[in-house]
Amino acid sequence: MIEIYKKLPRTNCGKCGVPTCMAFALKVKNAQLRLWDCPYIVREDVEPVSQKPPVTMDDNYERVSNELEVEAGQVNFKEAALAIGGHFEVGKSGEIIKVMMMNKPYEMRREGLFENDVSCHDSWSKIIMYDYIRRMGCKPLTGDWVTLGYFPNTASHVKAFQRSAEEKVATIFNKNLRGLKARCKELGGVESQGKMKADYICRIDLLPRIPLYVCFWEADEEFPASCKLFLDSSAETYIDIEYLAYLVERFVEKFVK
Numbered sequence: 716m717i718e719i720y721k722k723l724p725r726t727n728c729g730k731c732g733v734p735t736c737m738a739f740a741l742k743v744k745n746a747q748l749r750l751w752d753c754p755y756i757v758r759e760d761v762e763p764v765s766q767k768p769p770v771t772m773d774d775n776y777e778r779v780s781n782e783l784e785v786e787a788g789q790v791n792f793k794e795a796a797l798a799i800g801g802h803f804e805v806g807k808s809g810e811i812i813k814v815m816m817m818n819k820p821y822e823m824r825r826e827g828l829f830e831n832d833v834s835c836h837d838s839w840s841k842i843i844m845y846d847y848i849r850r851m852g853c854k855p856l857t858g859d860w861v862t863l864g865y866f867p868n869t870a871s872h873v874k875a876f877q878r879s880a881e882e883k884v885a886t887i888f889n890k891n892l893r894g895l896k897a898r899c900k901e902l903g904g905v906e907s908q909g910k911m912k913a914d915y916i917c918r919i920d921l922l923p924r925i926p927l928y929v930c931f932w933e934a935d936e937e938f939p940a941s942c943k944l945f946l947d948s949s950a951e952t953y954i955d956i957e958y959l960a961y962l963v964e965r966f967v968e969k970f971v972k
């Protein structure tokens with residue numbers, strides 16, 4: 716953005732329809748305007764700069780994933796495996812931490828995350844796993860089941876979460892408790908008991924130390940079926956809450972597929 720700003724007259728004249736040159740530069744950076752939308756810029760002079768592709772969200776995820784990879788790759792693998800509920804091994808390629816994420820096996824090696832012996836290319840899987848490993852959470856489960864909204868700074872996720880996760884599960888498995896139980900089992904879930912009463916409660920480990928409790932109430936004459944997803948309050952020790960929210964969303968997508 717600064718590079719673009721430096722090319723402008725910086726008089727904040729507003730002829731481009733944007734009040735300041737800085738705001739204009741930001742719009743150009745985000746590909747909402749072109750540099751030559753400023754009447755003082757000669758297109759031929761700037762074409763090479765404006766042809767640079769804009770930074771996309773995928774680029775940002777890739778950048779975050781690369782930063783976390785460096786940190787996760789530097790931890791003591793043996794200690795980390797113990798802390799996060801993974802399995803430590805020394806294989807042909809060196810030290811490895813084997814970890815399950817949503818019932819799928821992954822290997823953390825010094826050179827990054829692998830899936831079925833192939834380098835993982837999904838930025839979000841990498842971000843979640845690297846953050847989980849580098850934090851080495853190491854806190855026992857508290858036994859306090861909480862909803863996502865319990866954790867700080869999750870207000871923006873809560874409504875979307877109810878709609879896209881809990882209501883979705885309730886609608887899809889309405890009058891189909893058998894189907895719900897079968898799906899939970901397929902994803903490695905174990906029928907569980909909790910402090911609350913529900914027609915069915917299942918524990919599914921999103922990551923070894925991050926269990927998700929699926930609580931389901933069947934429909935009756937008065938109320939439709941409903942579902943609540945709970946996490947143990949220790950989850951924030953293990954993973955950034957933004958990433959946790961995303962992990963749960965991904966789980967629900969997979970669950971209802």
Ligand code: SF4
Pocket residue numbers: 723724725726727728729730731732733734735736739753754755
């Ligand atoms: S027209 Fe050009 S100089 Fe004027 S505010 Fe917009 S960018 Fe700045």
